[in-house]
Amino acid sequence: MFLKTTVSRTSRTLPQLCNFSINSMFQKSFKVDNHDEFDKKVIDSKEPVIVNFHAEWCDPCKILTPKMNELLENSEVIHLATIDVEKNLDLVETFEVKAVPAVLAFRNGVVVDKFIGLVDAKIIDDLIKKLS
Numbered sequence: 001m002f003l004k005t006t007v008s009r010t011s012r013t014l015p016q017l018c019n020f021s022i023n024s025m026f027q028k029s030f031k032v033d034n035h036d037e038f039d040k041k042v043i044d045s046k047e048p049v050i051v052n053f054h055a056e057w058c059d060p061c062k063i064l065t066p067k068m069n070e071l072l073e074n075s076e077v078i079h080l081a082t083i084d085v086e087k088n089l090d091l092v093e094t095f096e097v098k099a100v101p102a103v104l105a106f107r108n109g110v111v112v113d114k115f116i117g118l119v120d121a122k123i124i125d126d127l128i129k130k131l132s
Contacts, residue, residue, distance in 0.1 A: 028079040029069055035090050042081055043109040048131035049079040053095070053102040055086055060118035061101045068103075071124050078131050105131055 032038045032051075042049045052068060054061035065082065072080050085092050085100055095104060095111075105113040105127055113127055 028075075029072070030079070030081055032081050032083045032088070032091070034088065035094075038081075038083070038088075038091055041079070042106055045079060045106070045109075047077050047079055049081050049106045050127065050131070051081045051083060051104045051106060053083050053085050053092065053097045053100055053104070055084065055100050058100045064101045064103075064118055067121060068124060071121065071128060075128060075132070078128060103127075107131060 028047075030041060032041060042051060050068065050072070052061075052065060054065055068080060072078055083091055085097060091097075095102075099116050101118065102116045103114060103124075104111050113130060115123060115127070
């Protein structure tokens with residue numbers, strides 16, 4: 001009886017674990033919660049990173065963030081970092097973010113491109129191609 005229960009739990013949780021591993025391998029999207037984490041995951045990254053400064057109250061951000069996730073879904077080399085401007089005022093000041101959404105593209109720790117506001121998919125796609 002004990003073995004059957006253990007096997008049953010394992011078989012139910014195994015697909016979830018496998019699914020998580022596969023998704024984390026291909027989806028390189030993450031939130032940045034502080035300056036130290038930003039330095040480690042963005043500045044020190046060997047791969048390009050698109051940084052999305054957003055706010056929960058920002059309606060254009062609610063459109064842009066899912067669109068960026070969708071366009072980067074198949075990219076294996078570009079990361080997407082999301083930063084909540086309300087919780088990371090030091091990063092907002094450091095990068096002089098004056099409006100949201102603000103998107104900065106980093107390569108080797110340096111900003112190589114940026115845009116502010118809600119833009120069409122072609123501009124995002126061009127940015128992704130530039131970083132690829």
